[in-house]
Amino acid sequence: MSRVLVVANETVEADELLAELRRLGEGEGSVFHVTAPALAFDHGLGVWDQAGAIDAAGERLQRTLGILHAEGYEATGNVGDMLPIPAIADALTDFPADCIVISTHPPQRSGWLRRGDVVEKARKKFGLPVTHVVSHVGDQQHA
Numbered sequence: 001m002s003r004v005l006v007v008a009n010e011t012v013e014a015d016e017l018l019a020e021l022r023r024l025g026e027g028e029g030s031v032f033h034v035t036a037p038a039l040a041f042d043h044g045l046g047v048w049d050q051a052g053a054i055d056a057a058g059e060r061l062q063r064t065l066g067i068l069h070a071e072g073y074e075a076t077g078n079v080g081d082m083l084p085i086p087a088i089a090d091a092l093t094d095f096p097a098d099c100i101v102i103s104t105h106p107p108q109r110s111g112w113l114r115r116g117d118v119v120e121k122a123r124k125k126f127g128l129p130v131t132h133v134v135s136h137v138g139d140q141q142h143a
Contacts, residue, residue, distance in 0.1 A: 014135030
């Protein structure tokens with residue numbers, strides 16, 4: 001059995017991520033911990049709304065945990081730091097993972113990839129195998 005730390009924000013409910021988690025859950029099984037970094041929203045007026053971000057991340061997280069539980073997986077989760085690397089570090093304190101799955105939007109839409117490749121940073125900092133899942137959730141809105 002492996003312990004999988006999943007890191008995703010807007011893509012936490014994405015079909016691509018859920019398919020990867022199902023793949024990891026086959027055979028020997030896996031225990032999952034999902035951390036959803038809550039990124040503050042800029043409403044275009046220079047006003048950042050962290051509370052709304054925490055609420056939105058929490059709602060997405062609960063839906064994802066509901067899906068995993070309904071499929072028979074052991075899964076826990078939390079809303080993490082708004083920055084993904086500190087969110088991973090915090091999660092690993094309570095959930096010593098064997099591997100990390102990071103889900104992002106495609107590179108042209110992902111702030112996590114544009115502001116410094118979060119996947120490569122996680123590989124170097126934590127010394128664990130990292131799987132990168134690219135999600136296309138919401139692509140129709142940004143096309």
